[in-house]
Structures are given as structure tokens and as C-alpha cells.
């Protein structure tokens with residue numbers, strides 16, 4: 280049976296510095312849960328509090344209904360995988376994976392059975408007699424993963440496990456990790472600063488900034504309906520444009536230059552004349568040669584096969600990025616004046632002051 284993790288108003292202090300202040304979140308049994316945020320936001324600190332490497336200065340962490348605050352790390356029944364693999368260089372693959380079981384004094388034949396089983400799951404059973412120095416980075420990370428899960432922990436924790444691998448291997452390994460996690464159905468907390476990795480691998484993501492959770496949601500909702508401008512710009516690429524709510528009609532957003540778009544999903548709380556920030560992803564623009572829209576000039580373009588990526592300057596001098604619809608074939612030359620429409624059902628609108636969403640269905 281998989282376990283749940285409850286983090287309840289936890290506090291982490293280093294001296295007088297409060298790094299995490301009364302942070303709460305719930306992780307469901309068997310869930311692949313990711314802590315995502317920029318460097319220094321407190322992801323690793325929180326992960327280390329869960330496993331017990333860091334003390335907890337307030338609040339509590341529960342596994343199911345057991346409070347683990349005062350349980351030492353080696354008694355918490357959790358496995359951890361680190362960025363730098365941390366496998367023993369003088370032991371073969373098999374010996375590395377068997378190590379935790381030997382420490383637990385399991386009988387020899389059971390150790391062998393469990394090690395064989397896990398090596399098959401992480402798909403390195405053919406390498407079991409190799410020494411780590413003769414393994415690729417991806418293979419070493421599979422050993423580290425095998426070593427973490429062979430002890431059948433209740434919780435698997437991973438701290439940037441893929442950041443030492445090259446781009447191609449990262450994609451391969453994140454798929455492998457996801458499949459293995461599904462197969463053994465273990466509650467997993469994963470730390471990364473790579474938003475694409477988080478979107479690809481997670482059931483749910485907590486986006487953190489300065490020790491504070493900004494949003495907890497599915498990858499799709501985090502991408503499509505960010506709750507504030509921090510999440511909107513941290514996840515994927517967003518153009519943030521100034522606008523205001525029309526003075527007469529509070530369902531119309533008016534951009535600088537007078538381009539007006541009617542929005543069906545603004546909250547009822549928006550007020551006529553209120554200043555807004557509109558987040559438009561590059562693919563949420565439509566490129567036109569004339570008509571209603573934001574006037575822009577193409578500065579440069581990059582042909583990417585399926586799409587063309589344009590770097591443009593808007594009439595107010597602001598730079599923006601635009602991805603042209605894949606069905607438009609001709610690349611528009613630099614210097615061309617264009618008009619950008621926005622796909623109203625997809626864009627997000629935030630209050631200028633609070634930076635929080637004013638879209639209905641965008642959670643707050």
C-alpha cells in the first residue's frame with residue numbers, strides 16, 4: 280500500500296533566517312509529486328526535511344498519520360536519489376544495489392533475489408558485474424535508483440537526479456523514472472528547477488518561489504492556467520503585456536494602442552478601468568498582415584521545421600516572441616510590419632498590483 284505525506288505548516292530556519300515559513304501541502308498515495316522553482320527557492324531544503332537530513336523548526340510532517348519529525352533518517356523508510364548518483368566506486372553494480380539489504384542483514388539468497396528483480400526493473404541486469412567507472416552517466420543513475428528502491432521504501436525522494444546528464448539522456452531517463460515509479464507505485468517527491476522536466480514527469484507540481492508555494496496543480500493546469508505572473512513566466516515562455524479593463528464594458532480587455540478583446544472568462548470582481556497584465560504565450564498570437572490587433576515589426580526569425588519563431592518589437596517598443604501557426608508556410612522577412620491578434624480563450628489576465636489571476640477557473 281502506498282503512503283500519503285502531509286506537510287503541515289512547517290518552518291525551516293538557519294540561524295535567524297527563515298527559509299520556509301509555515302508551508303503546507305498534501306501528497307497523495309502513489310503520487311509523483313514535484314517541487315519546482317528557481318535556484319534557492321527552498322526545494323532541496325524541504326526535501327531534506329521530509330527525509331530527516333534537515334531539522335524542522337515548526338509544524339509537522341506526517342507519513343499517513345505518523346508524525347516523523349523526530350524519527351532519524353535511517354528509520355523513516357525512505358529512499359533518496361541525488362544529483363551526483365553517490366554510488367560506491369569500489370563496488371560492482373550488484374554490490375552497490377545489495378549494500379542496503381546487507382546492512383539490514385537480510386539472508387544472502389533473499390538479497391540476491393531482490394537485487395536481480397530490481398536490476399531488471401531499472402533495466403541494467405546485464406551490467407550487474409560492471410564497476411561504476413565503466414558505466415555511462417545514465418547507467419550510474421539507474422544504479423542509484425535501484426539502490427534507493429531495492430529496500431522497498433515507502434517514499435522515494437529525488438533531488439535533481441538528471442541534471443548531470445546530457446539533454447538526450449535526460450529525456451530517456453525521465454521516461455524511465457516515470458515508468459519505474461508507475462510500476463512500483465511508490466509515493467515520490469521529485470525536485471527540479473527544469474520546468475519541462477517537471478511538466479513531463481509529474482502527476483502534480485508545486486511551484487515554489489522564495490520558500491512560498493505559488494501553485495499546486497497538474498502540469499496542464501500549471502501551464503494553461505497559472506495563478507500569477509511568477510508561475511506564468513517561470514513555466515514556459517510568456518509575453519507580459521500591459522492592458523486595462525474597458526471603462527464601459529468589464530468583459531473587454533484593452534491593450535496599449537487600443538486593441539480590444541472580449542473575454543468570456545474574467546472574474547466578476549474585475550472593475551472598469553482596472554490596470555491588468557496579460558500573459559500571452561508565443562503560440563497564442565495569430566499573425567496577420569492587417570486588421571485589428573497589436574502592431575509589431577519583425578526583428579528576426581528562426582525556422583524550427585514545424586514552426587517559425589519570430590522576435591518582434593511592438594509599437595510601444597516592448598519586445599515579444601511569436602510562434603507562427605504551423606500551417607502558415609512562408610517565412611515573413613525581417614522588417615515587415617505585422618498585426619498580432621491574440622487567441623482569447625487561451626490567454627491569462629492578471630491584476631497589475633497583486634499579479635494574481637483574474638480568470639475564472641484559474642485557482643488562487
Ligand SMILES: Nc1ncnc2c1ncn2[C@@H]1O[C@H](COP(=O)(O)OP(=O)(O)OP(=O)(O)O)[C@@H](O)[C@H]1O
Pocket residue numbers: 293298316317318319320321322323324325472
Ligand atoms: N545549511 C544552510 N545554512 C544556511 N542557509 C542555507 C543552508 N542550506 C540552504 N540554505 C539557504 O536556504 C535557501 C534555500 O536553499 P535550497 O538549497 O533549499 O534551494 P533550492 O531551491 O534547492 O536551490 P538549488 O536548485 O540551487 O539547489 C537558500 O537561500 C540557501 O542559501
